[in-house]
Amino acid sequence: MMILDETDLDIMRATQAGLPLTPEPYQCVAEQLGLTTEVVMTRMIAMQEQGIIRRIGVIPNHYKLGYHFNGMTVWNIPDDVIDKLGEKVGQLEFVSHCYHRPRHLPEWPYNLFAMVHGKTREDVDQQIQHIARVLGDANLGCDVLYSTKILKKTGFRSRG
Known part of the structure; x- marks a missing residue:
C-alpha cells in the first residue's frame, strides 16, 4: 500500500x-x-x-451541451453473460457510464446499468433500442430512469 x-x-x-x-x-x-x-x-x-485515485476522466455537464434527456437504463441480464455483454454496451459511443450492480429481488431484478444522453426523448429511445439489440435474447427486462435535474458532481475532497 x-x-x-x-x-x-x-x-x-x-x-x-x-x-x-x-x-x-x-x-x-x-x-x-x-x-x-x-x-x-x-x-x-x-x-x-494503488486505487487512491479511482479514475481520471471528463465529467461533462450534459445540460449545457444541449443533452436534456438523460436516462439511466437498467437491464435484467443473466449473470453468466453480464460481463461480456456489459463490456459491449459500455463501448457504445452514446453510453457514458456502464455498471454491473447487484439485484435487489424481488423488487429490483436489474443488474446492468447504462447511462445514455440525448437531445430529444426520441434520441434516447433509439439508443435504448440499440442497447436492446446488442443484448438480444439476454435482455430479460429493462426500464429507464430519466433524470430531472443535474446533481453536483465532485470527486475526492481532502480535509486539509
Missing part, C-alpha cells in the same frame, strides 16, 4: 475540483505546485494504480 506524502496530498488538493481546462493540464498543476510535469503525472499514475 502506498503511503501518501505531502507532495501527493498537494497534488490531490490541486486537482480535486478537476484538472485545468488547458491543452497541458498536468503542466499547469506542476507549475502551480513548483514541480515538474513528470512528477505530477508519475505520482497521479501511481495513486491510480
